[in-house]
Amino acid sequence: MPLPTRILLGLLVGAALGAAANVGFGPKSDAVVFLNTWIAGPVGQVFLRLMFMVVMPLVFASIVLGVAGIGDLRRVGRLGGKTLAYFLASTTVAGGLGLVLALVVAPGAALHEAVRAELMATYATDASGKVAAAKAGGVGIETFVAIVTRNPIKSAVDGDMLGVIFFALAFGAALTLIDKERARALVDVLGGINDVMVKLVELAMRLAPVGVAMLIFGVTSRFGFALLRPLGLFAALVLGGLLLHATLLVLVVVRGLVGLSPALFLARVKTALVTAFSTSSSSATLPTNIAVAEDQLGVPAKIAGFVLPLGATMCMNGTALFEGVTVLFLCQVFGVDLSVAQMALVVALTVITAVGAAGVPGGSIPLLVGVLAMFGVPGEGIAIVLGVDRILDMARTTVNVLGDLTCVTLVAKSEGAWDPQHLPTLHAKPLDASPGWPAPDDVAPRGP
Ligand code: ASP
Numbered sequence: 001m002p003l004p005t006r007i008l009l010g011l012l013v014g015a016a017l018g019a020a021a022n023v024g025f026g027p028k029s030d031a032v033v034f035l036n037t038w039i040a041g042p043v044g045q046v047f048l049r050l051m052f053m054v055v056m057p058l059v060f061a062s063i064v065l066g067v068a069g070i071g072d073l074r075r076v077g078r079l080g081g082k083t084l085a086y087f088l089a090s091t092t093v094a095g096g097l098g099l100v101l102a103l104v105v106a107p108g109a110a111l112h113e114a115v116r117a118e119l120m121a122t123y124a125t126d127a128s129g130k131v132a133a134a135k136a137g138g139v140g141i142e143t144f145v146a147i148v149t150r151n152p153i154k155s156a157v158d159g160d161m162l163g164v165i166f167f168a169l170a171f172g173a174a175l176t177l178i179d180k181e182r183a184r185a186l187v188d189v190l191g192g193i194n195d196v197m198v199k200l201v202e203l204a205m206r207l208a209p210v211g212v213a214m215l216i217f218g219v220t221s222r223f224g225f226a227l228l229r230p231l232g233l234f235a236a237l238v239l240g241g242l243l244l245h246a247t248l249l250v251l252v253v254v255r256g257l258v259g260l261s262p263a264l265f266l267a268r269v270k271t272a273l274v275t276a277f278s279t280s281s282s283s284a285t286l287p288t289n290i291a292v293a294e295d296q297l298g299v300p301a302k303i304a305g306f307v308l309p310l311g312a313t314m315c316m317n318g319t320a321l322f323e324g325v326t327v328l329f330l331c332q333v334f335g336v337d338l339s340v341a342q343m344a345l346v347v348a349l350t351v352i353t354a355v356g357a358a359g360v361p362g363g364s365i366p367l368l369v370g371v372l373a374m375f376g377v378p379g380e381g382i383a384i385v386l387g388v389d390r391i392l393d394m395a396r397t398t399v400n401v402l403g404d405l406t407c408v409t410l411v412a413k414s415e416g417a418w419d420p421q422h423l424p425t426l427h428a429k430p431l432d433a434s435p436g437w438p439a440p441d442d443v444a445p446r447g448p
Contacts, residue, residue, distance in 0.1 A: 004271040006209040011278055014040075014213030018220030032221045040214040040221070047211025050204035051284035054197045056156045058287055059309045060168045061194040066306030067172025068187055076173065076306075082414060083307050086407045087315040088351065090253075094245050094317040094399075095350030098324025099343060101241045107233040107325075108332025111384075120383050143356055161283065161313040161358065168309075194305070201287035205271075212278040219390050235388045238325050242399045245321055249399075253406040258413050260420040268296040268423065269405050276401035280393040282359030285401050286312040293408050298424040303412045311404030316354040318399030319364045322392055323350040323371065330372060330381045338375065349374070359400070361393055 025031040070076050147162045149155045155163030175183050250262045272292040276285040293304040327346050331338055349371045357364035369379045412418035
């Protein structure tokens with residue numbers, strides 16, 4: 001059975017077992033607590049941590065190699081410009097779509113006063129941590145200044161991806177300007193590091209079917225579906241909006257602009273989408289995403305390695321849509337009326353915070369709290385949505401990753417570096433290889 005199918009199976013089995021445990025034993029029962037503490041939790045965490053383990057070296061190596069491989073700095077600038085323009089345009093559409101949907105459906109009006117109080121009480125402690133985090137790190141001019149890292153090693157240690165990306169871009173640019181012979185040696189070393197990281201991901205992905213099952217088990221066994229009921233309309237609206245946006249991305253960008261069949265595209269990228277869904281983390285999905293773009297779609301390594309790390313941190317379509325719906329929803333719950341100008345500001349803020357959010361589970365929540373405060377919604381109001389956030393996080397992360405993949409195909413095609421009509425043949429490609437590893441000459445060459 002090919003790996004993507006096994007991962008999908010893991011997802012379904014884990015979700016079903018978790019839901020059964022939730023209904024059969026109850027979310028706080030000894031059995032569920034035991035399974036989550038001793039089995040599902042640790043195994044899921046090991047899988048997740050293996051992905052995080054490779055992210056920083058991979059981001060650094062792939063961006064430096066991307067910039068150095070493109071060579072001409074003007075071309076890097078053009079590629080970067082296109083990539084950022086796509087990020088901003090698609091994220092703005094997503095944030096706007098979320099806002100309009102919430103405006104039309106008005107899910108907040110339906111939430112009963114008593115239910116609101118109960119939800120606030122249930123999640124108040126959880127929320128207070130997020131409120132404190134939001135106070136510590138709101139979005140202001142300092143957020144943008146801080147992208148220029150003072151200490152790249154500290155950025156890597158702290159998981160400050162934007163700082164690492166900035167340093168890698170600068171490093172790669174300078175590398176193209178020094179003596180060619182000396183640059184060559186460094187490029188070879190970084191190419192080696194890059195290959196090792198990708199190989200580590202391939203190895204870790206063998207754990208994916210089990211890891212994914214355990215992660216999903218943790219979610220469904222603890223949360224069940226009971227909480228979805230009072231927040232059903234809100235959750236359904238976010239999920240429906242995400243589906244709508246994903247459809248738009250696939251139809252307009254993949255079919256319309258790139259000229260690739262949506263079914264073929266989705267079949268090729270499904271491993272990345274399932275990984276995003278089960279990890280709720282763009283960062284943890286990045287290694288798989290790069291592997292999928294290169295091996296399954298055949299996007300050149302220097303473009304995938306440049307666009308996708310930027311996308312994992314900066315391009316979050318799903319997050320912007322979720323924020324658009326949530327801000328309006330909570331404004332409705334707390335009786336805050338927004339003017340048209342304020343709504344435009346909400347869209348702008350969803351874009352900025354989607355760029356600033358870390359690609360980790362719940363990464364956007366502290367920033368969202370900051371946005372809510374700007375419109376007079378008590379930060380604790382986030383408590384209302386935290387109960388369903390895990391499900392929504394899984395779905396929005398999938399759309400975030402889908403957005404990155406649509407971007408990389410569009411940019412690669414527009415650069416004339418990739419032909420969507422000639423996707424690689426799939427036999428014996430690493431992510432599909434099962435069992436046993438492909439012979440070395442089956443592995444597509446990487447690096448510049
Ligand atoms: N979990 C999301 C991601 O990693 C970020 C968020 O919206 O919380 O893409």
